[in-house]
Amino acid sequence: MSVLNTKTRFVVVFTILACLTLSLANCAKSGNKADKPDVEKEDTRPLRQRYSTAPQNWPKANWYQGVKQTELAVFISNPKPASEEMLVLGKALFFDNRLGNRNNSCASCHVPANYWTDKAIVAAGGGNRNSPNIQNSWYLNGNLMLDGRAATSAQQITLAIESPHEMAGKVSDLPKRLKAIVGYKPMFVAAYGNEDITEEKILNAIAAFSNSIESGKTAFDDFVEGDYAALSDEQIEGMHLFRTKAGCINCHNGPFFTDLEYHNLGYSLDFDGQYDYGRANFTDKAIDRGKFRTPGLRNVSYTAPYLHNGTVASLDEMVDLLIDSLPQLQGQKIAGTLSPHIKKLNLSYDERNALLAFLGSLNSSRPGVQPPVLPQ
Ligand code: HEC
Ligand code: HEC
Structure with a gap:
């Protein structure tokens, strides 16, 4: 024992100290446990299990600062149907x-x-x-x-x-x-x-x-209503990303995936190179420049091209642009100020595909409305 050099002695002392500190911390922790459960603990269950429950028990969404927190919700019909x-x-x-x-x-x-x-x-x-x-x-x-x-x-x-x-x-x-x-x-x-x-x-x-024109039930709605086999694993992962890492839920939320608010996504130029000032065209407020209402996302897979100016040709492209924090890539000029909620997202290719798969779960069947015989 007497041959322990300084370095070894240091390691021994450090180890003893570290053990002491750890066990003290553990003591404190278990002391705490008695009064309240450890909510910070990471939930390691598979996503399917964590989502197979009512939305209020889903994993916490990644809410940005100042956002009105509205969870995703099932489809609702117009509460005032006409005769x-x-x-x-x-x-x-x-x-x-x-x-x-x-x-x-x-x-x-x-x-x-x-x-x-x-x-x-x-x-x-x-x-x-x-x-x-x-x-x-x-x-x-x-x-x-x-x-x-x-x-x-x-x-x-x-x-x-x-x-x-x-x-x-x-x-x-x-x-x-x-x-x-x-x-x-x-x-x-x-x-x-x-x-x-x-x-x-x-x-x-x-x-x-x-106002009677409505989309229909989707796999997403079935899932939220308790049919937990309605979404694939990939779609559930996409829903989780939509609510967490990708932050989409901050604007696309509620039963129709819109917060009914106005945001500047930076796509201000029309197809012919002119500025469209969006909401500022009629409010005349600088703060509204370049803002458009968040569109709903039900049946979004079928409604290309996208954005108010129709400049984005496919849903894949739209999602890729969102992941890359939008406009700069296309050399688009920004009118006004880009929303602080549009950020570069660190998503892998598989995660991008999962997000697309989730958007596909918002589709309902093609409308079968036929033109009427017009009165003469
Ligand atoms: C800051 C709020 C905000 C965030 C965050 C956001 N969006 Fe949007 N989204 C909008 C607005 C506003 C538009 C319409 C912009 C326009 O027309 O110029 C839009 C457009 C879209 C469109 C095109 C829809 C159409 O009908 O043209 C899709 C698809 C979309 N968003 C999906 C997503 C996804 C997926 C995410 C997460 C990766 C996301 N959005 C994040 C506000 C947001
Ligand atoms: C020439 C094509 C065209 C015709 C005709 C047309 N619309 Fe539209 N509709 C549009 C466009 C483009 C917009 C978006 C306009 C804008 O934001 O300035 C729109 C917007 C709307 C909206 C609002 C949707 C939203 O997301 O805010 C409704 C509802 C609507 N139209 C219903 C109608 C009805 C009802 C008629 C007939 C009286 C009609 N439209 C005629 C092209 C058309």
């Missing part, structure tokens, strides 16, 4: 190009079989915005249009009918026009109880139909 007669009238008006200059009806750009989009980069007619899927847009009330400039359905429909890029009509002309189409009379009687045709009734009937 069958109102929907028949609204549907006819939705498909009727006689509301405008006869080039377009609502259904020209919102084509049912294309998940209510036209698949074009920007809507035909010279506008600078991509035609959105209008499923579940009742939920957007107060925030309609990609910049939120329409507070009500009536305002949104008036904008569509009167826009030179859309239907190039005039709402004030419509009562006269529709009275001249005798087939509309019984439909107004059925919907409203009398044959009076007014601007308000026309807008209200189109709104009723538009």
Whole structure:
């Protein structure tokens, strides 16, 4: 023993000290355990097991500072369904190009079989915005249009009918026009109880139909409702990444995967190189420059191209761009200030694929709505 050199002696003393400290710490820990369980302990169970429970018990999401924390949720239907007669009238008006200059009806750009989009980069007619899927847009009330400039359905429909890029009509002309189409009379009687045709009734009937357009149940909904076999392991991993490492849940949340807020993702330039200031176009506030409303993500796999300007051609590309913190890659100029929540994400190729697989679990079946026979 006496031959221990200084180094060895140091190691021995250090080891004894370390052991003491550790056992003291353990003591303190087990002392604590008596009053409260150790919640910090990492949950090492497989993700499928950790998610096979009600959402309030899911692993904690990665919430960014200042974000209103809203969990993902199952699909909900419009709580105020319209009468069958109102929907028949609204549907006819939705498909009727006689509301405008006869080039377009609502259904020209919102084509049912294309998940209510036209698949074009920007809507035909010279506008600078991509035609959105209008499923579940009742939920957007107060925030309609990609910049939120329409507070009500009536305002949104008036904008569509009167826009030179859309239907190039005039709402004030419509009562006269529709009275001249005798087939509309019984439909107004059925919907409203009398044959009076007014601007308000026309807008209200189109709104009723538009707000009845919904997506359907998805594998994601089945899973949240307790069918824990509805998602594959890869989709569950994707959902976990969506809520944690990838941070998507900070903006895409609730039953429709939108926070109904406005964010600047940096894609400010239109296809023709002009700035689209988004929300600032009508609020005139510098802080709103380049901001657009978070779009919902149900059926997103089917609604390419993406973003308000239709510049992103595929969902794979969209996710790759998000992972790379978006715009700079494309040489896009930013109007205003990029959202602080858009960051470079450290995702592996497998994790990127899992995120895409999860987005696929938000798909419902293709709408089977047929065009009506229009009244003459
Ligand atoms: C020429 C193509 C075109 C026509 C016709 C058209 N839309 Fe649209 N629709 C669009 C585009 C593009 C947007 C996004 C506009 C924007 O943000 O400025 C939009 C937005 C909407 C929205 C809001 C969706 C959201 O995410 O905020 C609804 C609802 C809607 N349209 C319904 C209708 C109805 C109802 C009609 C008929 C009265 C109609 N549209 C006619 C292209 C069209
Ligand atoms: C800061 C809020 C925010 C975060 C975080 C965010 N998004 Fe988005 N997302 C948006 C907004 C806003 C748009 C629309 C931007 C535009 O049109 O210019 C969008 C667009 C999209 C689109 C295109 C949808 C369409 O219909 O055009 C997809 C897909 C998407 N996001 C998925 C994701 C995924 C996956 C994540 C996580 C990796 C994510 N987002 C993170 C706000 C966000």
